[in-house]
Amino acid sequence: MFGSNLDVALTAARTEGTRVLWRAFHESITLIVISSEEGASDFTLSRLLDNVFSVMVLVLGLEELANIRNVERLKKDLRACYKLIDSFLMPGERTGDLTHCVECVLVPCSTILQVPHRLLTFQLLPGLDICLLCGPSPSLEAVETELVPQFWKPLLEPLRACARPPSVPLHPGVLAYLLINHEQKRSLSAVLPRGVQAEGPALPLGSCASVLRAFYALVVSHYFPCDGSPVPPLELPLGGGSHSAQHCYVVSAGYKAYAAQAPPHQLFLLLAPEVPTFALRPLATHILQYLVGDAAF
Amino acid sequence: MEKPPGRAESDGSSCSSSFSDDLEPEWLDSVQKNGELFYLELSEDEEEALIQDRSEAHAVNHVRFRENEAEIIQEGSRKERKYEPRLKKFTKILKKKSLLPKPSGKKGNTGCNGHSSGPTSILKHQSTQKMGVTVQQKYKDVCVYVNPKRLSYTSGGREHLRLLETLVGIVHQSSWSTRRAEKQGQDKSIKGISEEKLVVHGLVPGSSAMKTGQILIGDALIAVNDVDVNSENIERVLSCIPDPMQVKLTFETSVFEPEGTSQQKYKQAQSSMNNLVKLLWGEDNTDLQLAIQGVPHIVMYLTLKLDSETSKDEQEILYQYPISEASQKLKSVRGIFLTLCDILENVTGAHIISSSLFLSGKVVQVVYWKESDKLLVVGLPAESVPLSQLRNMIVDVVRTLKFMYHSLDSAFCQVENVSRLDHFFNLFFQRAIQPVRLNSNTSPSAHHYDTYSALLLDSLPGVCWLTLPQEVKMEIDTALSDLEAADFAELSEDYFDMRRLYMILGSCLFYKGYLIANHLPKEDLIDIALYGRHYCLLPLAAEQRIGQLVIWREVFPHHHMQQCEASSATGYREPEARYFLLIVGLRHFMLCVLLEAGGCTSKAIGNPGPDCIYVDQVKATILQLEGIDSNIEERLDSPSVPLLSCADWFLPASRDRLDSFSNPPILSKLQNTSKTATSPTSMRTLFGDYSLRTRKLSPSRIGGASDSGCEEPEESGGLNPHATQDQVTKKKHTLPNPFNLGNLKKNLSEKNTELYNAVKLTSGPENTLFHYLSLETMQGIFITPTHKEVAHLSGSLHPQLIKNFHRCCLSIRSIFQQTIMKEKKKREGIGSSSLPSKANSDLDLVREHGILFECSPDNWTDQKKPPPTMTYWVVGRLFLHPKPQEFYVCFHDSVTEVAVELAFKLSFGLAI
Secondary structure, three states: OOOHHHOEEEEEEEEOOEEEEEEEEOOOEEEEEEEOOOOOOHHHHHHHHHHHHHHHHHHHOHHHHHOOOOHHHHHHHHHHHHHHHHHHHOOOOOOHHHHOOEEEOOOOOOOOOOOOOEEEEEEEEOOEEEEEEEOOOOOHHHHHHHHHHHHHHHHHHHHHHHHOOOOOOOOOOEEEEEEEEOOOOEEEEEEOOOOOOOOOOOOOHHHHHHHHHHHHHHHHHHOOOOOOOOOOOOOOOOOOOOOEEEEEEEEEOOOEEEEEEEOOEEEEEEEOOOOOHHHHHHHHHHHHHHHHHHOOO | OOOOHHHHHHHOOEOOOOOOOOOOOHHHHHOOOOOOEEEEEEEOOOOOOOOOOOOOOOOEEOOEOOOOHHHHHHHHHHOOOOOOOHHHHHHHHHHHOOOOOOOOOOOOOOOOOOOOOOOOOOOOOOOOOOOOEEEEEEEEEEEEEEOHHHHHHOOHHHOOOHHHHHHHOEEOOHHHHHHHHHHHOOOOOOOOOOOOOEEOOEEOOOOHHHHHOOOOOOOEEEEEOOEEOOOOOHHHHHHOOOOOEEEEEEEEEEEEEEOOOHHHHHHHHHHHHHHHHHHHHOOOOHHHHHHHHOOOOEEEEEEOOOOOOOOOOOOOEEEEEOOOHHHHHHHHOHHHHHHHHHHHHHHHOOOEEEEEEEEOOEEEEEEEEEEOOEEEEEEEEOOOOOHHHHHHHHHHHHHHHHHHHOOHHHHHOOHHHHHHHHHHHHHHHHHHHOHHHHOOOOOHHHHHOOHHHHHHHHHOOOEEEOOOOHHHHHHHHHHHHHHHHOOOHHHOHHHHOOOOOOEEEEEEEEEOOEEEEEOOOHHHHHHHHHHHHHOOHHHHHHOOOEEEEEEEEEEOOHHHHHHHHOOOOOOOOOOOOEEEEEEEEEOOEEEEEEEEEOOOOOOOOOOOOOOHHHHHHHHHHHHHOHHHHHHHHHHHHOOOOOOOOOHHHHOHHHHHHHHHOOOOHHHHHHHHHHHHOOOOOOOOOOOOOOOOOOOOOOOOOOOOOOOHHHHHHHHHOOOOHHHHHHHHHHHHHHOOOHHHHHHHHHHOOHHHHHHHHHHOOOOOOOOOEEEEEEEEOOOOEEEOOOHHHHHHOOOOHHHHHHHHHHHHHHHHHHHHHHHHHHHHHHHHOOOOOOOOOHHHHOOOOEEEEEEEEEEOOOOOOOOOOOOOOEEEEEEEEEEOOOOOEEEEEEEEOOOOOOHHHHHHHHHHHOOO
16 A cells, blocks of 8 residues: 555545545455445444455465465455455345354254354255354265255244244334344344334335444444454544443434443344334333343343 | 743733823734734733722733744844834824823823834833832853854845844844833933844744743843944844854843742743743743654645646645654655545545544544645544544634635745744644643643543534623623724714724624623634634633733634625625724633724725724723623632532442531532422333333432432442343333423422522432533534533542543534534535435434443442442434534433433523
């Protein structure tokens, strides 16, 4: 990058409505992201760069990227990453890219996976895949035709029930939620379909997820500093000293959002504008209690 | 102890000539060639009523400050000023008609002889000497390094006393002291006009004389290398120095030994005002400079249009400040700024706003302002100023510079402005990097107002407003209106059938930095406030320091200029006029007046200087209002109108202490109120389905049951955080129902309601309000508890809380600013067609933002028990209609507040 010979590293720039972020990885690869999305922040873009580089490492290996021997060849090899990178550019309803936590569904019991060399994914149901990390054997075919049906077929029905997001009875005002367990690096999130009783201006379903993501980025970069956040300190974290932020909310014309933290959990809620502001806190406390306690997340 | 050169005026105390009869105003000498004036004189002795007690001699530090001291020194030798201020013509007329003996004696202006004082000195030493001071003459030798080789570019001895100035760096103005001597007949140092003693009137910044630190203003140079010198032979003597060498200068120095302890007092006062005042005087303040030297910061004005043929090094830099090592690095990467500006505009089609760099271990934020083919760049480390704030700051800088110089080009591209801008940006960076050091560090409330408070309050588009009792306000308004009518009786131009020189557009009055009356349109007020902010005038007036402040300059108010350009639509045309700003400060008062010339008044020609009549009338207005300062002080001393609580009172552990304490006045008041005002609680379950089993608890946490209140939170402060939250939620039954407020008010007697509204902002039986800030952009003002009010509520937790509140406000405000920006865009219709997400763009506008904080005392020693905790909200609320209004409040979380309600209570309660 220019400036590096003067010992100056350019990290970000902004124009009206557009942000640019630079990041050099292992002094061999520089990634640049330009975004004019509304909800984009330095936090989200920084995470995006992390993810994109991780994708490259996943596909090509760090060794290949840190010591580039043949640039033309590398370019060719990188094509294999494109699809994966695209999925980060179009995150949809998922939040794992942002929170760097494993996204979970609420299941009564969980299984522990063994250590791995291959990543295999199988779609069980639309929207529900299993990811297997396994060693050199057994073969893909064997897993697909024998092991997967053997283990998962009996569970297909309960899984079908889990796959539908509104598996949790929540207040009708809740549009979307995201619950993170920082100890276990797990997260639970869903965008809930709105009931018919909704009135007035409402966010389209698709933008609920992006609004929640933007809210998450705002809160995490400003108020709930979490360990290992990759973001360079572009904005000052708040509440220094013995003052620590516990809850946080935002009210806008089209939605309300509330964040609560009770270590190790963080809950982010997106609510309909009709929900009274003074009720946000008890509601969030209640939902957090329900999800953590009763639903045993 | 050796004094820095600029301090010399403290020794050179002299009697204040400002109010003696039949003297030209002492600021007259300081008027610059272009008519501008920045004259600041400090009153040293805060106890003595300088103004009323004119007959006595007082120690006054006379300081003349020029915005462009460096320039003066060059200019001073070129030409005498040609213009003769019209006021002088005017006073001549008056004199002829022998109309001048004035009732108060303050308006007496002897027509001076139209002498244009060659503005040579930086800080002039008053040659008159103070009564009651013993003067001793002493001699001292100072060695100075001189280098005649460096003079090659100057015109040498073309001008009188040129070498003394250019070679040694001593400024001596012969005509000036001669004139003084003639007038006052006191200057004993005058031997004769031809053989005048070489009194040091000023030192050239950066010169060898300045660097020694031993030459004081007021000293008289009597010998060079043991050769006696006077004004007659000095040039000859100095011209004999062939090569760079050390020369011994012998000075006769006057040592004043003031009677009493005023010296000591001065020292004390000095330590508190040192930094700010030193900066304002434009002194070489190495202490302050050193402190920020290592901090990378820069301002540059770059041109994007490069002349490729005459490619010179650094030709794209039109202006740059400062020149230090840390900023050198930022300067060297200006190519990045230019390239980014160009690339991003090509890629995104919009101007670059900011960028972040990583430079020697620090994140440095750089903000840009692009106008035509020029680029203004300001860089500061992120740890000093958050990015959102820096963006506000560059906007303010641009606005102020345009207010002062009409356009950025005229500000930056004229050589004579360079030193003025250096001074401007010196103040700017000092304010940005170490605001606390600039403000007085002696005041007890200082620790409440740290960097973030300064950053926040400095960036608000408004002035801090002090609410006053109605009758006081009336009195002030009447006085200002009288002034604005400009009916100066026999002093007015009408009396002589002359066309008026100026029309007074409006005025605004500050007291101790608080705005107490404003008769200006909002835009003009903001312009003036920004000017005052950049020159640190408001904090200056907050302490009793101003002996006399007179500022005069031509200004270009944003509002009037804009209308000039685009007026055809409305049919109304702003007159093609010129505008002048006159600021007069006396003690704690500062009155700013905006004058118009050329509309219905006569056209201003050339660069008119301040007009004595107008200055005196403004001064008289302040003097007329002197009496009310006791009322204002009373207001400042009384507790805040919406009562505030101290955060420490809400800690469970401190309650015991509090009880044993004799009741603090505010708390006892608070308890009284909670008795008189019936509890506005309404039992209301939250969300029937989801609320927990609501359980009735004692609604009072402080007022009623301070003893029982101790136990509960300690129980709940256990290890399980959910339990705490649970408990807190259960307490929510004291929730006020906004819809039942009507009933509540009916129940209360009218008097009680009034009392209730007057003193308490929060709902619930207790006063849970910690701090507030209300910004009314309609009036261009904001309201916040005064420093004194905050200082009343001392404690260990409270200062931290206020600090955190201000930090949060900064962050909340940056979100609100995005909303305001989007709203503006929407109204302008930009991008309405291109954006597919147009539908939700207005759903996205954030109106309210709140954060709940938990805190515990720092010094918790008891290891068995967890520290007690206290939780509080910081909530910001934005109203877009009819005019943007912002409201920030900080309150204890025992009562759920409806921010809208609080905001309305506050803004309606405070009858502005």
